[in-house]
Amino acid sequence: xxFDIIARAVAMAAQDKASRxxxxxxxxxxxxxxxxxxxxxxxxxxxxxxxxGGHAGNGNxxxxxVSDALANAELRARFPLFCWADQKGRYFRLLPDAEGLIAVxxxxxxxxxxxxxxxxxQPGIQQALDYAAAIxxxxxxxxxxxxxxxxxxxxxxxxxxxINSDFTGHPIIINSRQEMRAAAGGTTLHxxxxxxxxxxxxxxxQKIAKNRHWRGGLIFLRGRTVRPADYDELATLIxxxxxxxxxxxxxxxxxxxxxxxxxxxxxxxxxxxxxxxKGIWLENDRHVGDVVFDGMICIDGFRGELFYQGGRxxxxxxxxxxxxxxxTDADAFNPGxxxxxxxxxxxxxxxxxxxxxxxxxxxxxxxxxxxRIGALTIRDCGMASxxxxxxxxxxxxxxDYTPSLSMGTVVVERSGEFWPLRWxxxxxxxxxxxxxxxxxxxxxxxxxxxxxAIVRVEGTPLAQAIAFSSNSAxxxxxxxxxxxxxxLICERTANGVKNNAQITTPVIWxxxxxxxxxxGEIMGETLKMPExxxxxxxxxxxxxxxxxxxxxxxVANIETGSSTLDLRYSYVGVHSSNPxxxxxxxxxxxxxxxxxxxQLHLFNDGTAPLAVQISATRLDRRMIMLKGGHAIFxxxxxxxxxxxxxxxxSGNVTATMQKGGAAIAPGExxxxxxxxxxxxxxxxNVRVACxxxxxxxxxxxxxxxxxxxxxxxxxxxxxxxxTLPSAGYKVALDYLD
Numbered sequence: 072x073x074f075d076i077i078a079r080a081v082a083m084a085a086q087d088k089a090s091r092x093x094x095x096x097x098x099x100x101x102x103x104x105x106x107x108x109x110x111x112x113x114x115x116x117x118x119x120x121x122x123x124g125g126h127a128g129n130g131n132x133x134x135x136x137v138s139d140a141l142a143n144a145e146l147r148a149r150f151p152l153f154c155w156a157d158q159k160g161r162y163f164r165l166l167p168d169a170e171g172l173i174a175v176x177x178x179x180x181x182x183x184x185x186x187x188x189x190x191x192x193q194p195g196i197q198q199a200l201d202y203a204a205a206i207x208x209x210x211x212x213x214x215x216x217x218x219x220x221x222x223x224x225x226x227x228x229x230x231x232x233x234i235n236s237d238f239t240g241h242p243i244i245i246n247s248r249q250e251m252r253a254a255a256g257g258t259t260l261h262x263x264x265x266x267x268x269x270x271x272x273x274x275x276x277q278k279i280a281k282n283r284h285w286r287g288g289l290i291f292l293r294g295r296t297v298r299p300a301d302y303d304e305l306a307t308l309i310x311x312x313x314x315x316x317x318x319x320x321x322x323x324x325x326x327x328x329x330x331x332x333x334x335x336x337x338x339x340x341x342x343x344x345x346x347x348x349k350g351i352w353l354e355n356d357r358h359v360g361d362v363v364f365d366g367m368i369c370i371d372g373f374r375g376e377l378f379y380q381g382g383r384x385x386x387x388x389x390x391x392x393x394x395x396x397x398x399t400d401a402d403a404f405n406p407g408x409x410x411x412x413x414x415x416x417x418x419x420x421x422x423x424x425x426x427x428x429x430x431x432x433x434x435x436x437x438x439x440x441x442x443r444i445g446a447l448t449i450r451d452c453g454m455a456s457x458x459x460x461x462x463x464x465x466x467x468x469x470x471d472y473t474p475s476l477s478m479g480t481v482v483v484e485r486s487g488e489f490w491p492l493r494w495x496x497x498x499x500x501x502x503x504x505x506x507x508x509x510x511x512x513x514x515x516x517x518x519x520x521x522x523x524a525i526v527r528v529e530g531t532p533l534a535q536a537i538a539f540s541s542n543s544a545x546x547x548x549x550x551x552x553x554x555x556x557x558x559l560i561c562e563r564t565a566n567g568v569k570n571n572a573q574i575t576t577p578v579i580w581x582x583x584x585x586x587x588x589x590x591g592e593i594m595g596e597t598l599k600m601p602e603x604x605x606x607x608x609x610x611x612x613x614x615x616x617x618x619x620x621x622x623x624x625x626v627a628n629i630e631t632g633s634s635t636l637d638l639r640y641s642y643v644g645v646h647s648s649n650p651x652x653x654x655x656x657x658x659x660x661x662x663x664x665x666x667x668x669x670q671l672h673l674f675n676d677g678t679a680p681l682a683v684q685i686s687a688t689r690l691d692r693r694m695i696m697l698k699g700g701h702a703i704f705x706x707x708x709x710x711x712x713x714x715x716x717x718x719x720x721s722g723n724v725t726a727t728m729q730k731g732g733a734a735i736a737p738g739e740x741x742x743x744x745x746x747x748x749x750x751x752x753x754x755x756n757v758r759v760a761c762x763x764x765x766x767x768x769x770x771x772x773x774x775x776x777x778x779x780x781x782x783x784x785x786x787x788x789x790x791x792x793x794t795l796p797s798a799g800y801k802v803a804l805d806y807l808d
Contacts, residue, residue, distance in 0.1 A: 106136065106155055106177075113158040121163050132176035136163035141206060150202040152178035152195055164206065171209035172252055175199040175218075182215025182258070188267050193220035193242050200249055210250030210309065213258045221263045222270070222277070222287035230280035231335060231347045234355055240277075241291040241352075245306045248360060253312025257367070262289050262318045270319040273341030283335050286348040288373060289316050294357020294384065302412045305360030305386065308351070310368055316350050318372035318398075326400035326430030326453060337374075344401040344430065345374035355381035361412070364390040372398045380407040380435070383462065387411040387438065390421035396429065403429035403452070407462070408438040416440040419458075419476070427451050432486060436462045437476040444476070449483045455505060457490030460518075475518075485531070491519040491554070498522045503564070504531040504572075509539045509588075510551030517549070517585070521556045528572040529564045536561050536597070539580040539588055539612055552585025552610075561595035561619070573598055577619065578641075580612045581605050587666045589613040600624040600642030600672070611661075613669030613706075614641040626676055634684075635659055641670065645696070647677035651779065653695070653720075653750035654679055660687040661706040671704045671711065680720060680750040685808065687711060693806040695720060695750070720755075720804040722748035727797045728785040734792035735785065740772070741795075743782035748804060751775045755804045759783055762799035769793060773802050 101118040103109055105125045114121075119138050126132040136142075136155065142162035147154040153165040153173070165177050176182075180195035196218065199211045225231070225240030238244060242262055264275040270286060277285045292306040299305065323342035328334055337343045350370040353359045359380075368390075370377045377396045380388075387408040396403040403426040408417030418440025426432040427450040436459040449455045460476040477496040483489045484503040491497055491509060493516055500507065500521055507524055510516040526536035536559060541550035561574045577593050578601040592615050593601065601614045602625055625640040635657040636643055647654045654677070661669065675681050675696045683694040683702070689712040696702055697718050704711040724746035728735065735741050751757075752775060759773035768789025776782040783800050787793040 106134070107179075109155045109157050109163065111158060114161065116159075116161075126177055126179050126181075132174060132179075132181070134174060134177040135166045137166050138163045146205070150198055150205065152180075152198050153202045165202070167203070167206070167208040168212065170212075170252075172212040172250065173199050173203045173208050173210070174212045174214065176214055178202075180218070182213065182218045182254075184216050186217045186219070186259070186261060188219040188261065188263055190219060191221040191263075191267065192218040193223065196220065197243060200243065200245065200251075203249060204247040209248075210252065212252045214254050215258065216254060216256060217259050217261065219261045219263055219267070220289070221267055222265050222285070224265055224277055225279055225285045225287070228280055229285075231283055231285060235357065238291070238293060240285050240287050241289075242287055243290045245290065245292045245308050248303050248305070248307040248309075250309035250311055251314070253310075253314050253366065255312075257313030257315070259315040259317055260289065262287065262316075262373075271321070271341075273337075276341075281335070283347070284337070284341070284345075286318075286320075286345060286374060288347070288349040288352050288375065289318060290351045292351075292353045292359045292362075294354035294359040296357060298358040298384070302360060302386075305358060306354075307360030307362070307386065309363040309365065311363075311365040313367040315369040315371065318348070318350060318370075318374075320348075320372045320374055320398065322398045322428045322430070323400055341374070342400060343374070346376075346401070348373050348375040349379045350375075350377040350396075350399075351379070352376075353380045353385050356384060357382065358384045359386060361386035362388050364388075364392065364394050366392045367395075368392065369395040369397070371395070374400050376402045376405045377429070378403070379405045383407065383409045383464075385409055385417070387417050387440065388419045388421065390419075390424065393423045393425065394421065395425045395427075396432075397427050399429045401429070402431045402434040404433055404458075405435040406437065406458070407435050408440070408442075409462070410438075411440060414440070416474070418442045419444065421445065424448070425450075429453070431456050433458050433490075436460065437474075438462070439474040441474070442476045443478075445479045447478055447481045449481075449486050449489070451484065452486040455483045455486040455489040457492040457495065459492040460494030490516075491521055492516055494518045496520050499525075501525045501527070502536075503527045503529050504533070506533050506535055507537045507556070509537070509554045510541050512540070512542050515541050515545060515548050515551045515585075517551065517553045519554045523558045523560070524556050525560045525562065526574065527562045527564055528567040528574055530566060530570050530572055532572045533574045535576045535579045536574050537578045537590065539578070539584060541582045541584055543583040549585040550583050551588070553587040555587075555589045555591070557591045559590055559593045559595075561593070561597050563596060575599055577601055578612060578614060579604050584610040584612070586610050587613075589615070589666060589668060591615040591668075592618070594618045596620040598623050600640065602641065603639030605639075610663075611638055611641075611665045611669065613666045615668060615670055617642060617670070617672060624674065636671075636673075638664060642672040642674070644674045644676035645681055647679045647681070650678040651749065652679055653682050653752065655684055655693075656681050656696075657684045658687045658704065658711050661711060662709050665706050665708070667706060667708040669706050670714075671706075673702045673704070675700045682806065688713075692717075692808045694718070695805055717805060720748050720750050721802060722746050722751075722781060723799055723801040724783065725797060725799045726783075728795045734794040735787040736792055737787055737790050740786045741784045743776070743784045744800070745776065746781050746783065746800075746802065747779055748781050748802065749779050751779050751781055751804055753778075754807055756807050757781060758803045760801050762801065763796070765795070765798070766793065769795065771800070775804070 106123040142164040329343040417438030
């Protein structure tokens with residue numbers, strides 16, 4: 072190996088004519104114009120290193136070859152593009168370059184500057200990668216912008232389901248730790264049909280058993296049934312530089328699985344989720360290493376998952392630069408890391424991922440490491456969906472692990488639903504014509520937290536900005552619980568206003584929920600206030616400050632229904648059409664149903680005053696709500712306490728206080744003057760004040776003399792008759808209890 076290092080250094084110096092001229096005098100170094108001409112040359116036995124001026128032509132793929140113990144007939148038989156023999160039968164093998172990479176051009180794989188599908192580069196690329204693995208090089212180097220790879224034929228008797236036993240048909244198979252280095256200006260690998268034709272035409276693809284078709288995907292990482300002691304022995308893919316993996320098939324309008332009875336079944340035109348056509352595929356249920364994306368990477372145009380880790384035995388994902396995933400009738404990004412080089416806590420560490428034009432943007436899990444996606448953008452997908460921290464198959468309430476998947480800014484446009492899933496910690500989401508969903512009929516969510524959610528409508532109305540729901544059928548589950556959105560902002564863009572697109576309700580919740588669900592603040596514009604759907608849930612969603620531009624809310628008519636409000640609503644307009652009297656309102660008990668911090672907003676939408684009863688509250692007396700009044704209550708988890716000051720009933724009258732039409736004698740009281748105060752009731756506390764200055768001997772008194780009527784009079788506490796001028800008297804009333 073020491074000679075290999077020397078030889079590689081010599082090879083780097085031999086890439087121009089002047090350097091080669093200097094080397095020509097060395098007895099250990101031989102020069103050939105093309106490596107393909109080596110068989111016609113008889114080299115001196117002292118020659119240990121060959122510097123070849125080209126492969127297919129002079130100046131094309133200059134490279135160095137060494138004769139050592141590895142260069143033998145067996146290596147020649149396995150890798151005829153990279154191991155050659157001279158006329159005497161001495162074998163020389165290609166040396167890696169200074170970075171430990173095998174140039175595919177040295178094996179005659181000459182790419183093109185523009186797409187050209189007349190030549191099949193697949194066999195040579197595969198041989199370069201296999202050769203690199205055999206001599207323990209770091210991988211393969213590509214020096215052109217475009218390479219065309221025809222899909223190899225799969226064993227005709229295969230139906231595609233034997234993916235762990237039949238490895239035929241994959242354009243590129245990675246068996247060990249391999250780097251693929253792109254050309255300086257970027258490299259595109261074009262997947263084509265076996266005859267070189269357009270892969271978008273189903274009739275051009277190979278038909279295999281059970282009337283299925285084989286499109287082949289592009290890169291397949293072959294796993295091991297037993298994990299080796301050395302992590303580097305696992306199949307590991309490193310894409311470095313600017314890469315495009317182009318499958319050649321645009322997303323159709325009929326994505327998704329087409330038949331529950333046969334997941335391999337496609338539509339007649341070839342559209343639908345083709346689970347055999349994955350852009351990067353890590354072998355199902357086998358030990359596979361990491362995947363590293365280092366540069367501007369694009370995976371585009373496959374009918375199946377664009378990136379797929381199947382099973383619980385795969386390494387981690389590391390991404391730097393930008394990873395773009397586009398055009399599929401299936402999932403764009405379906406990861407499932409289980410371990411890393413240093414631990415059994417798989418992780419995803421990504422700078423920026425952009426997904427668009429997929430049936431479903433995200434599916435899968437991020438492992439038990441401290442995974443992080445800095446920026447995530449999703450556009451024009453059937454559903455955005457989400458990634459689970461941990462692993463999908465874990466128990467519904469797995470308290471023995473606390474992994475997290477943190478994300479920086481998530482932008483989702485026109486993609487149905489975005490799911491913050493278990494243990495997601497998201498700093499900010501900006502959604503356009505897309506809403507947030509915590510939990511659904513398939514799974515529950517807990518430990519998910521979003522700092523700020525901005526939900527915008529532009530062209531598609533949204534029934535809600537955030538939805539909370541559960542699947543109570545999951546054994547041992549508490550349902551969806553312990554999820555927080557600190558701030559929700561609901562907006563309409565200029566086009567949203569033009570298209571009359573609106574958000575109906577900012578937050579809805581339904582089914583059997585768990586505790587600690589909280590939306591701290593809601594701002595912006597919606598048609599309605601937060602509310603539950605269906606019957607009152609076991610637990611509700613705590614809604615804090617509400618600052619919405621809306622006039623529509625739930626109205627409870629306390630005359631025709633129960634005086635106890637419905638817990639389904641966090642903002643209730645309490646209605647009474649009768650202008651006479653004061654109507655009782657009972658707050659629903661929040662205990663074991665709403666978490667601490669939940670707020671209840673009441674608005675008196677009727678024509679008469681209301682009285683909030685003291686049951687289920689920490690009120691010291693019934694709280695009066697005047698017509699048009701707004702009261703806010705917050706729960707400590709057991710009772711409601713008011714955040715709004717108590718209101719009072721009030722009235723005024725102008726009168727001259729006298730006794731029988733004359734002055735008030737000492738120790739006597741004036742006749743009572745009556746004023747109407749709608750809602751006044753006996754046993755209310757009444758306070759009275761005069762708008763003028765009264766003598767010190769005058770004592771004002773007031774009482775509720777009858778429903779809706781207050782009597783005011785003055786007592787003379789002096790020693791002389793009391794003559795009072797006409798004055799105004801104001802009263803204020805509230806409850807004693």
